[in-house]
Amino acid sequence: MELNTKHRKLSKTKNSVRIPSTARSRLTKRKTVVRKRKCACLPENYSIVEFPPIWNELRQNGQLCDGTIVCSDLKSIHVHRAILSAVSPYFRAIFVNSLKKGEPEETKIIVDVPSYHMKLILDYAYTGTCAVTAENVEYLLPYADKFDVVGVIQLCCQFLLQELRPHNCLGIFKFARYYFCGELEKKGKLYIRQNFSRILKECIEFKSLAYDELEDILRDDELNVRNEEIVFQAVKTWVEYDLENRKKYIPSLLSCVRFGHISYKYFKLNILQWQPVVDDMKNQEVLYPAIVFHTLLDSRPGAEADLNDPLARPRIPYEILFAVGGWSAGSPTSFVETYDTRADRWFLSIHMDLTPRAYHGLCSLNNLIYMIGGFDGSDHFNTVRCYDPVTNTWHERACMYQARCYVSVVVHDGLIYALGGYNGRTRMSSVERYYPNKNQWEMTTPMNKQRSDASAASFAGKIYIVGGFNGQEVLNSAEVFDPDSKQWTFIRSMLSPRSGVSLVAYRDCLFALGGFNGYSRLNTGERFNPQRGGDWQEVTEMFSARSNFATALLDDMIFVIGGFNGSTTIPHVECYDGDTLEWYDAAPMNLNRSALSACVLTGLPNARSFSYLAKAVPAAGADQVHPA
Template identity: 40%
Template sequence: MMSVYNELRLEQTLCDALIRVDNFEFYAHKLILCNCSSYFKALFTHWSTPDSRVYDIPNVSPDMMKIIIDFAYTNFAPVTQENVQELFIAADQFNVMGIIQACSDFLEEQLTPQNCIGIWWFTDAYYTPELKHKAFLFMLNRFEEVAASSEEFLQLSVQQLVKIIESDRLNVKKENTVFEAILHWISYATEERRQYISLLLSNVRLALTTAEYIIDSVSNNELVKASEECRPILLSALEAMLDLGTKRLLDSKIDNPLARSRLPTAILLAIGGYSGTSPTNGIEAYDVRADCWVDITSNEQGPRAYHSAVFLDGYVYCLGGFNNVERFRSMVRFDLAMYDWQEVTHMHSRRCYLSVTVMDGCIYAIGGYDGRDRLKTAERYQPTINQWTLIAPMNEQRSDASCTAQNGKVYICGGFNGSECLFTAECYTPETNQWTMIAPMGSNRSGVGVIAYAGHVFAVGGFNGTRRLDSVEAYNPDTNTWRDVPSMLNARSNFGIEVIDDRLFVVGGFNGHTTMPDVECYDVAADEWSFVRNIEVTRSALSCCVVYGLPNLSEYAAPHHSLQFSDEEEEGEMEL
């Protein structure tokens, strides 16, 4: 019908309105414009007589009016970098909600650390709560880049800067960054802004830094030394540090806002595995900012070990594995927003000791053990159609291997073929549906952890047929070569492995004598391993995945956060 109306408009047939803008004339049908815009509805029904035909419209360019009238007939507006701001203002003036939404979507896609503050300011003048919320969250999530590279950051008001740095959602790896950003902002207009140092410093979580940093860098800063109001803030931060050493971690952080960690942007889950001699259904969530594990076990699902878990489109998928009775071909998924489990289509084969990864919106399940044979077969799951499809088999049988996706290919390394632990590796190319052998690892590794990290494929730990390994090696796909990486602090096999916060984490596992609670991480920039907080339940044969982008992510984080959201955050919580 709309195409018919548009033909009539272009032919100037049955048109009952002539819109004039700066001597440009646009023929239209009143009914069509009323359907698109409450402005035109009011103009035709209340602000003019029924027999009026010609309407002179002020304060808009002919180009914008043409887009608005075209949109009324076609439901399409050509939004570009050059016209988006003017078009947004015109659409707001005429209350054309479809164009406002199109402009908001376009601006959201264009958000960068350099322009997000400007877009946030723009939404103050033109009320679009969803875009305002997303621009604010973008600012929080990319704060380090924003503070370092945005000229608009230096033009924030002190109230706006406080709104940003006081948020629990501010994403900073080190609280030092917040203090240094404050100094950068003050330096833009030092004499005018130095009076705000104590107000801003009170919103830095100083107790999350070190005593050395507070004494050497903060208290010795000229602005801080000149402010009497800063001294009690520094003392309170140092007292909070002492509390952390003598009281329980969470209790002490409740008491003092200077010691409360920020909310993470992602959560690491450790799912299932063997605890002692039996499988468990336990799930723990790691808050990387608080360095704390939280029990989120759901008893709707039974125990699984030697399974795999991956995160895709808001769901955690658990597939394959073993419960001491049967080997599974089933797959279930956990809806993290609704807290419920759903069973989805089963795999073609029973698979425990399987290898699983996600690539291009699909889940790949590879190899494993069906109770009789070590498998070469592989299959791919498409969530959009809830269907598994067999793909080409590997070159070798592999159970207890591990795989990852890197640059459009799936890499699988090591494993056990029924008679020996393997040092071979291969990769799968979806376009050709082919597996290709790549350079072998330096060590035989079964129960290995394989993960894409820092542009390489890392093979971590495992069992070489004689002992558990602490060694690590990294594969460069460009040169088809492996190189040694610093060894883990503990030897282990059958552990969880994931990358979060730009670090590679290994969780639990088996050391040859007992299951382990130990967790450690590797930082490629520092080229070293360090311990982090142990999981609460010791286990091996578990699986880890990282979840992000959830509207209720805070519910899986450490429970001590005082979630006092700003207006933008509260609106976003309701919308999401």
């Protein structure tokens, strides 16, 4: 759905709450009051209103009607003036003739609105709701705005909020701004920030943005872009769409790009060689500090960019990776590290109210982190703790039926599954699942095999689990659970036995990475496409062999974190890019850890507090420990 924001805005009579557009330039004081009023749309607060059914019955039967509305297509609609006045200050003012006191009340109104849209507004007046669609919302909202029918405005804004997509969000954002739907405008801007890369590819309206709108987006610290090459590409795409008229904006737009996060090779080949830069000395002057920055950095192999330099100021990440607990320096730990992917930095926190543990399960659900089971060196736990990153607090949740360390944990369809594990006596095949809304666990169908130190993932409506240890041997078998039939079924076995393995659902495939095959730690991986069947296939090897490590999906890449390499715990982190099919080094953790777990939270309202911009000490280059 694309919205046309260029059509003439509907003006209003003196009875309207809002000022006619033609009068806004003259009534500057009144204008300020209107624009600062509380937004009427409030889409997140909307709820269905129930009106007495008799109202609509009277309307449909044409009974007790005492007013008439004549529409622009000359169709007349009989109404009940009291009912229409109850939902619209505009109609109330006209029907009771409040501007001409002492004159007879009006019973007939002529409106410049087609009968189709007028009937939708009447549907709301008589029933509390109306059918908002992609085809009618562009006109229905302005008409509701004209008549001050707040309920219809809310319905339209709620619909548009649900319809936000990369291809239409810019149109909806402009539409919301045009009609002063502040809450919808705010949500639209947030959506644009979070989905900018897709918008650049999919939204044809991007090239029609005004200069100030584009600059506002590109300068935003919270713009969610995997790298700054995307920001430069946005500048290039927008400018070249109308080069003659837009080239004057190049210097200002280039200053939106954080060149310290662009590779020297890309900078030389794509930015310095961009024709508008080659042809214009002013553009070259804007880029001079970036040239000096990259030249100095390139002359010192192995040196890291100074993130305190404005050219290298990192943006605030949309996704925050949390690595929790694990085994370090011979004992379990309660430390939590968060990773800022924009700055490629880890920050260490001490959570005083978190019990040290390792070999636990970890997952995120509704932007909360659940820590399940585990082992502290002596006890095996059935306890569950929940972390709220906004309040920075841990809370106890209902305990599992069975103690589980080496447990496999997965979120599926809003529920948390705990599969297998070790209770201190035996390796288990049992499975239980947690209902967050009820704070209750229930037992469900056990697996075909006993599995501890296995790994599970949710994919295409089913739950998969691979590898593990049954007490006698390391397993290469894999099985799948169908929640509808509540049945476990074996699938093709992996190429290698793996315990301490990590299973990740990524780009239509399941990736089984690393682990221990009974003899050595592995740096190998394999993938399986459940929808195509067939065999497991080898994937590019990791740099480090590791078992009992953590994995997470971040920036559309697989991150592997820490683990045990056969002789020591390691802090090393690397990421797999599905586009290049290659592994890349990322910044190591502050601690060597194995038997840890990790998960990712997205769109946190306090994401800045977990970012480099909040954590870093300006004068120091080292990571700091911050008590939580």
